Amino acid sequence: MKKLVTMLMVTVLTAITAKAALAGDTLVDAKKKGVLVAGVKDSLPPFGYIDEKSRQIVGYDIDFVNAIAKKMGVKVELKPVTSASRMPQLQESHIDIIAATMTKNPERAKVIDFSHTYFFTGQKFITKKGSVKSLKDLEGKKIGTAKGSTSEQNVKKAIPSATVLSFDDYPQAFLALQQGKVAAVTTDEAILAGILAKAPNKANFEIPNLQISDEPYGLGMRKGDTNFVNFVNKTLLEMEKSGEAKAIFNKWFGPQTQYHLNRNFKITADK
Structure with missing residues (x-):
């Protein structure tokens, strides 16, 4: 019996280790590379779209990615994704994080990890x-x-x-x-x-x-990428506390914009 229990423990630990290895540590890896690769929308204003003057992808989602990358001390590489392609792109490690108007739900949470809610709509x-x-x-x-x-x-x-x-x-x-x-x-x-x-x-x-x-929108990360998820969540809470998150919202959805919405949420630690 003792031998059986030991074998079961070894099997469980092996599975956990394999899962962690599969997820990797994006926080460490991105810092080594000096680049955070983000999957974003490029035709969906004001969340992510190509600015006519700069020809760069800009938007609400992009500003959050830029803030996280700045906190990490790395540059950002933006890769356009669609609603259908974003999760496969993340799982196949073509991108490090999804910032693409992605609703958090239990089905998706079985496959990837989400940040705290950084935008809320209906x-x-x-x-x-x-x-x-x-x-x-x-x-x-x-x-x-x-x-x-x-x-x-x-x-x-x-x-x-x-x-x-x-x-x-x-x-x-x-x-x-x-x-x-x-x-x-x-x-x-x-x-x-x-x-x-x-x-x-x-x-x-x-x-x-x-x-x-x-x-509720969340930033998507690989399942089990705990170190990175915790870093992103901490950064989002700091952005809310400092007023940076609200400022980004007002930049894209404030009264002076053509997308005017009321901010009926605050970024808080999800339960």
């Missing part, structure tokens, strides 16, 4: 103005969203009779709405506000006050 819809007053108006209709997003699953649960069409990204879904191929586009309100703000014919569309879920 899932809504863009529709043609006056066409949708309630969810009943979308029953049996075609609704566009992005592949690999939580929005896909949420809208299927909220409106089972709807046909969900999944595109590579949200701008493509909005183009389908403009062309009359879908009756609505659904994702997080903050993303919808960014899409609508950039639309030349935005007066023809609206975001009805119909929310079907809460969407």
